[in-house]
């Protein structure tokens with residue numbers, strides 16, 4: 001098929017390189033690993049400590065106070081009952097813990113990076129193609145580097161999820177900051193704002209709707225990834241889906257799949273409504289820009 | 297002799313000398329190319345202008361603003377008025393020349409000094425208000441004081457006083473979006489007043505408003521000025537506004553000041569056709585009133 005003398009492999013070199021990396025930087029990887037794991041377990045613990053009905057109340061209160069839509073809020077609050085009914089509650093919380101851990105770290109990295117991108121043009125020039133590349137790659141691909149460095153288990157699952165879900169929040173933070181109206185920035189400067197004051201008092205607050213849209217998208221990406229990441233040990237609902245695929249157990253797969261969908265819908269609505277709440281009056285201009293840049 | 301000297305010695309608050317601002321033409325390629333031109337080399341500049349490489353927005357402009365006067369800058373769209381007023385805040389870097397405000401050369405300030413200048417020496421009112429949509433009226437007015445680092449109580453006390461002064465009492469907790477254009481500009485004015493800076497820079501503050509409101513705000517500005525006695529630079533392209541407000545005015549054309557004088561001088565003695573065209577309407581009405589006044593005078597004795 002393919003001329004034999006043209007073939008060559010890098011698998012061994014890659015393995016050697018990873019081995020070398022792991023050996024020489026063992027303490028670093030250990031630290032990252034234990035850090036993530038502790039955080040994850042702690043979050044998981046808290047999630048399981050909270051009784052199921054409290055989630056519904058929280059979802060209802062958040063949605064109702066922000067959107068004022070009674071029926072919709074009620075429906076979305078009741079929806080998670082399904083997960084409990086399918087006896088998948090604990091697994092769902094396991095997945096949620098991975099998602100939350102990944103999202104928190106994503107935001108801690110992503111928002112400052114977005115700010116840097118908006119502030120430093122040369123940084124943006126370097127980062128943008130990387131983000132583009134990251135978003136075009138299929139989610140499976142992220143499993144490889146995570147697994148290479150951390151093997152199988154929850155930590156690489158969090159890492160893969162984190163990398164996969166990182167781009168939107170960086171992108172939207174950067175975009176929100178860049179779309180702050182120039183005349184408003186100029187006015188703030190004219191009153192003696194330093195660069196830092198401008199960022200803190202004007203640019204970040206005005207970019208907030210965009211940043212929160214980024215948070216929402218990052219969360220949704222993380223949720224999508226957590227199913228895939230069960231292939232390398234994220235467990236939770238994803239594993240349930242995976243198992244039923246392997247066993248061709250359609251019913252079981254359906255229940256798990258539906259649970260993921262329910263989680264996605266509820267989380268999406270909740271984060272979106274929080275984002276809306278933050279929108280300062282009349283930042284509709286920015287909203288429109290956002291809309292445009294998404295769909296054009 | 298010495299007396300005359302002391303009268304002449306009222307020193308200007310703002311002193312602009314041979315100011316130039318040359319913009320590179322916006323090109324495809326991004327990134328600021330710093331323009332290095334010698335403004336005294338007239339041949340090169342006019343050549344570059346012809347080639348469309350640069351826009352000379354402010355050309356060798358000199359003027360002074362004295363304490364307590366309203367100095368009007370007038371000119372057609374694109375004549376460089378906004379560029380000039382921005383230079384005074386150094387929101388854009390000047391190409392050549394000096395700007396002295398209270399004897400401090402703005403063009404050579406360090407970053408830190410510049411921030412101080414903006415916080416204490418001059419306050420600006422913008423045509424498009426430039427209010428912060430995410431802050432209430434009160435916080436908008438107190439914004440400059442916050443940047444300055446004044447304690448909360450102090451800045452709210454001052455801001456409330458300024459809000460009352462511009463007639464917006466009761467609107468403190470609204471967001472700018474809830475206010476009409478005229479009210480938003482009142483907020484803009486309050487925000488400038490509260491800084492208590494000796495110099496006030498106003499870039500077409502009333503030109504986005506309908507005539508009645510803009511008239512009302514002009515009156516109010518005059519009333520406020522009566523109490524404050526600031527040195528105001530007021531940009532406009534509306535002659536009647538200029539005549540109502542101005543103590544002295546400068547007419548700009550394509551970056552240059554073509555005439556400086558009191559409104560009366562300019563209306564009665566326009567320096568060239570451009571200025572004449574500007575004040576033509578005003579001259580006509582002036583002549584009409586003179587005529588009708590003359591007629592009245594002529595006819596009064598006859599009727600009695």
Ligand SMILES: Nc1ncnc2c1ncn2[C@@H]1O[C@H](COP(=O)(O)OP(=O)(O)OP(=O)(O)O)[C@@H](O)[C@H]1O
Nearest residue numbers: 319320322351353372373374375376377378379380
């Ligand atoms: N940042 C810039 N880069 C390049 N050219 C500029 C820039 N700002 C202004 N100009 C040019 O400088 C000239 C003067 O503009 P400026 O805004 O000062 O005019 P203006 O008198 O304020 O007009 P208007 O009445 O429309 O506000 C215009 O030709 C404009 O195109």
Ligand SMILES: [Mg+2]
Nearest residue numbers: 377378379500
């Ligand atoms: Mg202008």
